[in-house]
Amino acid sequence: MLTLCVHRQLAEFTLQIDVTCTYPVTAIFGPSGCGKTTLLNLISGLMRPDGGQISIDDTILFHAEKGIDLPPEKRRIGHVFQDDLLFPHLTVRQNLLYGYQFLAPSERKFHPDTIIDLLELNTLLDRLPNLLSGGERQRVALGRAILTSPRLLILDEPLTALDQELKDRIMPYLRHIRTDLGIPMLYVSHAIGEILQLTGQVIVLNRGQVLAHGDFFSIAHQPKILPLLEAHGFENVLPVEVIAPNRVQYNNQTLHIPPCDRVSGTHIFIGIRANDIILCRQRPAGLSIRNALSAQVIDIVETHGRSLVYIDVGKRLAAEVTPEAIGELALKIGDPVICLIKTHAIRIGPDVS
Amino acid sequence: MVISLPFAVLLGWVLARKNFRGKLILDGLCHLPLVLPPVVVGYLLLLLLGRRGFLGQILSDWFGLQIAFTWRGAVLAAAVVGFPLMLRAVRLAIESVDPRLERAARTLGANPLRAFFSITLRLAAPGVLVGSLLAFARSLGEFGATITFVSNIAGETRTLPLAIFTYINQPDGEAAAARLVLLSIILSLGALIASETVARKMKS
The missing domain is CATH 3.40.50.300 (P-loop containing nucleotide triphosphate hydrolases)
Known part of the structure; x- marks a missing residue:
């Protein structure tokens, strides 16, 4: 100590x-x-x-x-x-x-x-x-x-x-x-x-x-x-359960992650940058992105020329979106959205202790 | 040279690493023998260490040690005039060693002395060697301070240059002078080759 x-x-x-x-x-x-x-x-x-x-x-x-x-x-x-x-x-x-x-x-x-x-x-x-x-x-x-x-x-x-x-x-x-x-x-x-x-x-x-x-x-x-x-571009952290070498589960939704050496059943944290999250209104078809989580907008904040949309996926996440996009999507608090995350944008964190 | 080396390392370290009031003055004092005419250096040594000099009196009263007009004085004169050259080289060499290496050594368990000797001084060794060679060269050629401080007494204070000077001034001394000239060439060359060899070994 x-x-x-x-x-x-x-x-x-x-x-x-x-x-x-x-x-x-x-x-x-x-x-x-x-x-x-x-x-x-x-x-x-x-x-x-x-x-x-x-x-x-x-x-x-x-x-x-x-x-x-x-x-x-x-x-x-x-x-x-x-x-x-x-x-x-x-x-x-x-x-x-x-x-x-x-x-x-x-x-x-x-x-x-x-x-x-x-x-x-x-x-x-x-x-x-x-x-x-x-x-x-x-x-x-x-x-x-x-x-x-x-x-x-x-x-x-x-x-x-x-x-x-x-x-x-x-x-x-x-x-x-x-x-x-x-x-x-x-x-x-x-x-x-x-x-x-x-x-x-x-x-x-x-x-x-x-x-x-x-x-x-x-x-x-x-x-x-x-x-x-x-x-430092590291805003979002989720506690998840490993279910396969390259898949984790969060709130009954499956996420694809880069291959990691953790055993299935382990609870780990994953991290996602705010600017690696894409928001859309509908679940898209024909996209290469594997990860789509359902979420709800809980807050929209604009600081230093950046806009952060806080969404609830069971835990609060921040997504960086341009002000124009917010206007185009007509996002407002309470709206349901889909958030897309590229597999390789997910970083593997430590075990949940 | 052997006498002045520990002092040069100590002062070189102080001047390279420490910042304090009067650093400029200490620096100036250390370099004084380089700039002063050697005769002045010899005369000052005589004033200080002569039989009536401040230090000379103490040394002869307490220890019965006589320095002026003895071989010890000749050695001291040579050391004093060579010292600034050695100090400069040592200081530059120490300054060129990254002080953080020594600090790393401390965190690994080395006490300050050990860290200094095993890291800084070891890395500065080629520079220290060059300094020693310069000092050796300077003291080999030392004339003015020696003759002023300890005179030119055969068998006691007659250094190589003094001896050559004496022989040249004698009507039939040319052969003897030539032998001594040859000796000084051999000594100088030997020192140069030796230091070069050691420096090369240290670098590899």
């Missing part, structure tokens, strides 16, 4: 955090420049808070009143940076063992071979970092941090620098670390889609303040959270 109660003056605002993270993986979500990286630096000891306290379980890492401020090397926090920051003069193996060598044998929780196997680094061990691809480098950085047997793994947008294909390939490794190694994680990202593949526990940060903290699906619809999510 990570307890944070810190403040620190930054150039444009004050970072003020007071949260407790108990879930195995907690994600910190927020737009760029909201103080996420600073917060991680405060936790790992690379920056000093102006006041407050930080502790993990019973260990106090920082306590302003008691004058406790453990140096980074004593905190046992595995910090994975946005740029992997591998040591360029050391081979992959030496990089991996850099932190491991400082541990007393009794403190070593993982054997290097286990981690090397888990992250599939076997063939890279004798190479220098500059000969690795971005995804490989990030895996080495992960392994290097894990091998320090950290109390907590903090990941600072580890996938941001990678392209989508690589992101998809790294994600399973992160899930392995979460599930198999049992290291608590704090995962920072501005991509909610990434976060939801790991956890539903989210701290939403904006301009240094915690806007909300808790289960993503219960906070996502709060009026102050929604705009942040909408800015």
Whole structure:
């Protein structure tokens, strides 16, 4: 359990955090420049808070009143940076063992071979970092941090620098670390889609303040959270039941989803961008889109030149429609509509816990 | 050179990584021997470390250590004039290393000293080597400060350039001077080749 109660003056605002993270993986979500990286630096000891306290379980890492401020090397926090920051003069193996060598044998929780196997680094061990691809480098950085047997793994947008294909390939490794190694994680990202593949526990940060903290699906619809999510094109979340590798059921309606590895009967969340939803009056014929849900218009909002139509499919969804289309369809509150969603516009989220 | 290396690394790190009041003044002081005429450097050393000098008196009263007009003084003069060159190279080399690497090392459990030596200094090593070579070259050729500070005493403070100068001034000293000239060429070439080899090994 990570307890944070810190403040620190930054150039444009004050970072003020007071949260407790108990879930195995907690994600910190927020737009760029909201103080996420600073917060991680405060936790790992690379920056000093102006006041407050930080502790993990019973260990106090920082306590302003008691004058406790453990140096980074004593905190046992595995910090994975946005740029992997591998040591360029050391081979992959030496990089991996850099932190491991400082541990007393009794403190070593993982054997290097286990981690090397888990992250599939076997063939890279004798190479220098500059000969690795971005995804490989990030895996080495992960392994290097894990091998320090950290109390907590903090990941600072580890996938941001990678392209989508690589992101998809790294994600399973992160899930392995979460599930198999049992290291608590704090995962920072501005991509909610990434976060939801790991956890539903989210701290939403904006301009240094915690806007909300808790289960993503219960906070996502709060009026102050929604705009942040909408800015990142991730607005709609549905709890569904997997009924086949590429099909899920929601409220007795079947949805086609991209193939996923979940077992039938599992309850998962799926996410849909507002601008990936098409609204129409009648159920269309002869369209390639497989997913058509019956819904009812509950609200129409126009902000910043965008119009969002909120519809009820059993849960509230937001669909982005041009103002002209609203006029053309003559949409008004209470109207029944059909909403169409392309299969590949659906993102697979975490299990419903 | 060996004497000034730890100081150059320490000061190089301070100047590269730290920001404080008077950094400009410290920087200027460190580079003074590079700009001042060597004779002035020698004279200042004499004032400071001579038998009546402030430090010289303390050293000779408390430790019985005499620096001016001894071989120790010659070494010190060479170190002082070579120091700015070494410092410049070391500082530039340290500045070129990403400071975040050292911080990453800290989060992995390395204490500050360990992180500095195993990451920053190791990555700056080629630059440190170049600096050392420059300092060596400068101190090998050192003349003015030496002759002012410790004079030209045979068997005690007669450095290579002083010896060559002495022989050239003697009517029949040309053969001896030629031998010493050859020696300095061998020394310089040896140092150049050695540093090049080591630098290449470090890079690979």
